Amino acid sequence: MQSKSFIIETLQGDTGGRILIAVLLASCLIFPVFNLFVPESSVFHISTYLVTLFGKYLCFALLALALDLAWGYCGILSLGHGAFFALGGYGMGMYLMRQIGDRGVYGDPLLPDFMVFLNWTELPWYWNGFNNFGFAMLMAAFVPGLLAFVFGWLAFRSRVTGVYLSIILQALTYALMLAFFRNEMGFGGNNGLTDFKDIVGFNLQSDVTRAVLFVITGLILIFVYLFCRHIVKSKFGRVVVSIRDAESRMRFIGYKVENYKTSVFVLSALIAGIAGALYVPFVGIINPGEFAPLNSIEIVIWVAIGGRSTLYGAVLGAILVNYAKTRFTAVLPEVWLFALGGLFIFVTLFLPKGLVGFFSDVKEKMRKKA
Amino acid sequence: MQRVVLILSAVLVLFGLSGTLSTVDAQPEDILQAPSSLEEIVQSLATARRNEIPALVENIAELEDLRRRAFLESMLEGQIYFTREEQRVVRAVRIEDQFQISDSLTGEELGLVGTRAVGRVSVNNSLRRNLRLLIAGIDLEDEEPGIRLSAVEYLVSQAATESRELLLQLRSVESDDSVSLAIEEGLALVDLSSEDPLLRSAALDQLSGNLNNTIRNAIRQVAEGDPDPDVQAKAEDALSSIQNKVELYGYVQTLFFGLSLGSVLLLAAIGLAITFGVMGVINLAHGELIMLGAYTTYVVQQTFPNSIEVSLLIAVPAAFIVSGLFGIAIERGIIRFLYGRPLETLLATFGISLILQQLVRTVFSPQNRPVSNPDWMSGQWQLNEVLAFNYNRLYILIFCIIVFALLSLLLKKTRLGIEVRAVAQNRAMAKAIGVRSGWVDALTFGLGSGLAGIAGVALSQLTNVGPNLGQAYIVDSFMVVVFGGVGNLWGTFYGSFILGITNKIMEPWAGAVIAKILILVFIILFIQKQPKGLFPQKGRGMEE
Numbered sequence: 059m060q061s062k063s064f065i066i067e068t069l070q071g072d073t074g075g076r077i078l079i080a081v082l083l084a085s086c087l088i089f090p091v092f093n094l095f096v097p098e099s100s101v102f103h104i105s106t107y108l109v110t111l112f113g114k115y116l117c118f119a120l121l122a123l124a125l126d127l128a129w130g131y132c133g134i135l136s137l138g139h140g141a142f143f144a145l146g147g148y149g150m151g152m153y154l155m156r157q158i159g160d161r162g163v164y165g166d167p168l169l170p171d172f173m174v175f176l177n178w179t180e181l182p183w184y185w186n187g188f189n190n191f192g193f194a195m196l197m198a199a200f201v202p203g204l205l206a207f208v209f210g211w212l213a214f215r216s217r218v219t220g221v222y223l224s225i226i227l228q229a230l231t232y233a234l235m236l237a238f239f240r241n242e243m244g245f246g247g248n249n250g251l252t253d254f255k256d257i258v259g260f261n262l263q264s265d266v267t268r269a270v271l272f273v274i275t276g277l278i279l280i281f282v283y284l285f286c287r288h289i290v291k292s293k294f295g296r297v298v299v300s301i302r303d304a305e306s307r308m309r310f311i312g313y314k315v316e317n318y319k320t321s322v323f324v325l326s327a328l329i330a331g332i333a334g335a336l337y338v339p340f341v342g343i344i345n346p347g348e349f350a351p352l353n354s355i356e357i358v359i360w361v362a363i364g365g366r367s368t369l370y371g372a373v374l375g376a377i378l379v380n381y382a383k384t385r386f387t388a389v390l391p392e393v394w395l396f397a398l399g400g401l402f403i404f405v406t407l408f409l410p411k412g413l414v415g416f417f418s419d420v421k422e423k424m425r426k427k428a
Numbered sequence: 429m430q431r432v433v434l435i436l437s438a439v440l441v442l443f444g445l446s447g448t449l450s451t452v453d454a455q456p457e458d459i460l461q462a463p464s465s466l467e468e469i470v471q472s473l474a475t476a477r478r479n480e481i482p483a484l485v486e487n488i489a490e491l492e493d494l495r496r497r498a499f500l501e502s503m504l505e506g507q508i509y510f511t512r513e514e515q516r517v518v519r520a521v522r523i524e525d526q527f528q529i530s531d532s533l534t535g536e537e538l539g540l541v542g543t544r545a546v547g548r549v550s551v552n553n554s555l556r557r558n559l560r561l562l563i564a565g566i567d568l569e570d571e572e573p574g575i576r577l578s579a580v581e582y583l584v585s586q587a588a589t590e591s592r593e594l595l596l597q598l599r600s601v602e603s604d605d606s607v608s609l610a611i612e613e614g615l616a617l618v619d620l621s622s623e624d625p626l627l628r629s630a631a632l633d634q635l636s637g638n639l640n641n642t643i644r645n646a647i648r649q650v651a652e653g654d655p656d657p658d659v660q661a662k663a664e665d666a667l668s669s670i671q672n673k674v675e676l677y678g679y680v681q682t683l684f685f686g687l688s689l690g691s692v693l694l695l696a697a698i699g700l701a702i703t704f705g706v707m708g709v710i711n712l713a714h715g716e717l718i719m720l721g722a723y724t725t726y727v728v729q730q731t732f733p734n735s736i737e738v739s740l741l742i743a744v745p746a747a748f749i750v751s752g753l754f755g756i757a758i759e760r761g762i763i764r765f766l767y768g769r770p771l772e773t774l775l776a777t778f779g780i781s782l783i784l785q786q787l788v789r790t791v792f793s794p795q796n797r798p799v800s801n802p803d804w805m806s807g808q809w810q811l812n813e814v815l816a817f818n819y820n821r822l823y824i825l826i827f828c829i830i831v832f833a834l835l836s837l838l839l840k841k842t843r844l845g846i847e848v849r850a851v852a853q854n855r856a857m858a859k860a861i862g863v864r865s866g867w868v869d870a871l872t873f874g875l876g877s878g879l880a881g882i883a884g885v886a887l888s889q890l891t892n893v894g895p896n897l898g899q900a901y902i903v904d905s906f907m908v909v910v911f912g913g914v915g916n917l918w919g920t921f922y923g924s925f926i927l928g929i930t931n932k933i934m935e936p937w938a939g940a941v942i943a944k945i946l947i948l949v950f951i952i953l954f955i956q957k958q959p960k961g962l963f964p965q966k967g968r969g970m971e972e
C-alpha cells in the first residue's frame with residue numbers, strides 16, 4: 059500500500075504523466091497479448107516487427123527522459139548523450155557476445171569471432187566478467203556514469219557552461235566514435251558487435267523473448283519516469299531548477315552548484331546507459347555509428363519537439379519523431395533529412411515549448427474564451 | 429666538336445663495353461668503313477641482320493646530324509619499321525588495324541598501310557639500354573644545361589664503374605655549374621670503389637651530406653665492409669651526417685605538413701571565428717557553407733571546362749558570394765529571431781545543415797563530385813631528395829595567410845569592421861550612436877559564411893567534394909575557435925597552427941586516429957583549465 063500511495067503522491071498534479079503511464083501499462087499488456095495470442099490472420103494481430111519497433115522507441119524514450127532530466131531541469135544541453143547510450147549498448151553487446159560461446163563462425167569457445175579474425179589469442183582483460191549478466195548490466199550503467207562523473211567533475215568545477223559544454227561534449231562523443239572504430243580497441247571495430255544468439259538462456263529471435271523484453275522495457279520506463287518525477291519534485295529537484303535559472307545566485311546563497319550539476323549529469327548518464335543496454339537486444343547490433351555526433355543531436359530534437367522540462371514531453375517527442383523517421387525513410391528516404399531539418403527550425407522558431415507546451419497554450423486560450 | 433667525340437667515346441666506353449663489344453668484334457670492318465650519311469645508315473637498317481643493328485645504331489649516334497636524336501627516340505619506343513615492298517625505313521604508329529606511316533627522318537606523312545605491309549626493326553632489351561645511353565650521350569652536349577644535367581644524372585644512376593679518367597675529361601669541358609657538380613658526384617661515386625684508400629677517403633669527403641639515394645647506398649656499403657678501418661670510420665661518419673640531414677629535413681617536412689593542416693583548419697575556422705567568435709552565433713551549418721563553396725568550384729569548372737587553369741580565380745569570389753548569400757538568408761530568415769538563445773540557435777542551424785546536405789544530395793548526387801586541380805596546383809616543389817612541398821598545400825598556406833591578413837585589415841580599418849566590433853562589444857550602445865545593428869548582423873554573418881565558402885574552394889583542391897565534406901570539419905573548426913579563444917581572430921590563428929602542427933608531430937608515432945583523439949582529449953582538458961581559450965577576451969563587457 060505504501061508503494062501505491064507513493065505513486066499517487068508522485069503523480070499528483072501530473073496529468074501528462076498519469077496519461078503516459080496509463081498508456082504505457084496498456085501497451086505492456088496489449089502488445090504481448092496481441093502479438094502472442096491473437097492469430098496472425100486476425101486484423102488485431104500485432105506483428106513481431108512492430109513489437110521490436112516500438113520496443114526500440116521505448117528505449118529512445120528512456121534516453122530522451124535522461125536528456126530531459128539534464129537539459130530540461132538542469133540546463134545542461136548535452137550533445138554527448140549518444141555516447142552514454144552507446145556505452146551502455148556496448149555493455150549489453152559484450153554480454154550477448156560472450157553468450158554466443160562456440161556457436162560463432164570460427165567456433166572458438168572463448169573468443170568472439172572478430173578477435174579470432176584479428177588473430178588474438180586471449181580475451182582482453184576488460185572483457186572479463188561480461189559473461190555474467192548482472193555484472194554486464196552493472197557495467198552498462200556504471201561506465202557511462204563514471205564517464206559522466208569524471209567529465210562533469212572537471213567541467214562543472216571549472217564552470218564550463220552553456221554552449222562550450224555542448225561543444226566539448228560533442229567532441230567527446232566524436233573522439234569516442236573514432237576510438238571505437240579502431241579494431242585495436244577490442245570492440246569489433248567498424249562492424250561492432252552482432253550475431254547475438256540468446257539472452258539469459260532465451261533465444262533472442264523468438265517472439266516470446268521479444269515480447270518479454272518489450273514488457274521489461276516498458277516497466278523500466280515507467281519506473282524511471284516515476285523516479286525522475288520524484289526527483290524533480292523533491293527539494294533536490296527544486297535546487298537543480300533554481301541552478302538552471304540563476305546559477306550565480308544559487309552559488310552566492312551557498313549551494314555547491316557543481317555537486318548538484320554533477321549529480322544530475324551522472325544520473326542522466328546512468329539512465330542513458332540503461333536505455334542503451336535495453337536497445338541492443340531489440341536491434342541485434344551495436345556499432346561505433348551510435349557514437350556519431352548526429353545521433354546525440356537527434357536526441358535533443360526529440361526532447362525539444364516533445365517539450366522540455368515536462369518529462370512526459372520527452373517521451374512523447376522521442377516516440378513521435380522516431381515513428382515519423384521510420385515512415386519517412388521507408389517511403390521517401392530523400393525527404394527525411396529535409397523534414398528533420400525543417401522540424402528543427404520550425405520547433406525552435408514557433409514551438410519553443412514543444413508540442414506539450416503548444417497544447418497547453420491552446421487549452422489555456424480556449425479556457426479564457428469560454 | 430672535340431667535345432662531342434670525347435663525350436660519345438666516354439659514354440660508349442663507360443657503358444657500352446660489356447654489352448656491345450662482342451658485336452663490334454664480330455663485324456669490325458662494317459663499322460670502320462661505315463657509310464657516312466644518316467640517310468644511308470638508316471636505310472641499311474632495313475636489310476641489316478639482327479646482330480648488326482647495335483653497331484649501326486652506334487654509328488648513327490656518332491654522326492653530327494641533328495635529326496639523329498629523334499630517330500633514336502622513335503627506335504627506343506619501337507616505332508621504327510621498314511616497308512616490305514620498297515625496303516624503306518619508316519616511322520609507324522598503329523591505329524586500330526592499320527599503321528600510320530611517315531618518313532623516319534623528315535616526318536613526311538606516307539598514309540595508312542596494312543599490318544602485313546611493314547616489318548619491325550627489332551629492338552631487344554640490351555639494345556634498348558644502349559639506346560637510352562646514346563640518347564643521354566647526345567643530350568650531354570645539348571645547349572640547355574637542364575638537359576645536360578638530367579643526362580649526367582641518368583648516366584650516374586646507371587652505376588658508373590669504369591674509367592674515372594673519362595669522367596675527368598668530361599669535367600674539363602663542362603662549363604655549367606650544376607652539370608659539373610653532377611659530374612663531380614659521379615666521379616666521387618666511381619672513386620668510392622677504387623683500389624686506393626686515399627681516393628676512397630677523398631670521395632667520402634666530397635659525398636658527405638649528399639642526400640642522393642644511390643650515393644647513400646654506396647657509402648653504406650663502404651661503411652659496412654671497407655678493408656681500411658680509417659676509411660670505414662670515415663664512411664660511418666659520412667653516413668651519420670647524411671642520416672642527421674635526412675632527419676632534419678624530415679622535421680622540416682613534418683612542420684610543413686603541420687602548417688598545411690593548420691592552414692586548412694584556419695580557413696575552415698576563420699568564418700566561424702566571425703560568426704561564433706564575434707557575433708556569438710553557434711552556426712552548426714558552417715560546415716555546409718564550406719561544402720557549398722566546394723560545390724561552387726565544381727560548378728565553375730563544369731561551366732568553363734576549357735579554363736581549368738583560371739577556374740579557381742573565378743571560384744573564389746563566386747564561392748564567397750554563394751555562401752555569403754546563403755549566410756545572409758539564414759541570418760535574416762532564422763537566426764535573427766533567436767539572438768540571446770544560443771542553445772536554440774544551435775538546434776535551428778543544425779536543422780539548416782541537414783537541409784543543405786540533403787539539398788546537394790538531391791541537386792548534384794550523393795556521390796562525390798570530381799574537382800580537378802589546375803596544373804599550377806598539382807605536382808610538388810622538390811627541394812632535394814628528401815624534401816618536397818606539394819604545390820597545392822603550399823598555395824593554400826599562402827592563400828590562407830592572405831585571407832587572414834585581408835580579414836584583419838577589414839575588421840581593423842574599414843567602417844564595416846568597426847561597426848561589427850562595436851555591435852559585438854555592446855549592442856545597445858552601438859545602436860544608440862546610430863549603428864544599424866540588424867544590417868551589421870546580416871553583413872557580419874554574410875562575411876563569416878562567405879569565408880566558409882572560400883575555405884570550400886581551397887578544400888576542393890585537397891579532399892573529395894561530397895555532401896559530407898562539411899561534417900568532417902565542423903567539430904575541428906569549433907575546437908579551433910574554442911581553443912584559441914572566442915572573439916579573437918589571432919587566437920584562432922595561433923590555435924589552428926598549434927593544433928595542426930601538434931597533430932602532424934604526433935601522427936608518426938601515434939597513428940592518425942589516435943593523434944586526433946589525443947588532440948580532442950587535450951582540448952577538452954584544456955577547456956576545463958582555461959574555459960575562455962588561449963587568448964581570453966578581458967574586460968567587463970565580456971562577462972555574461
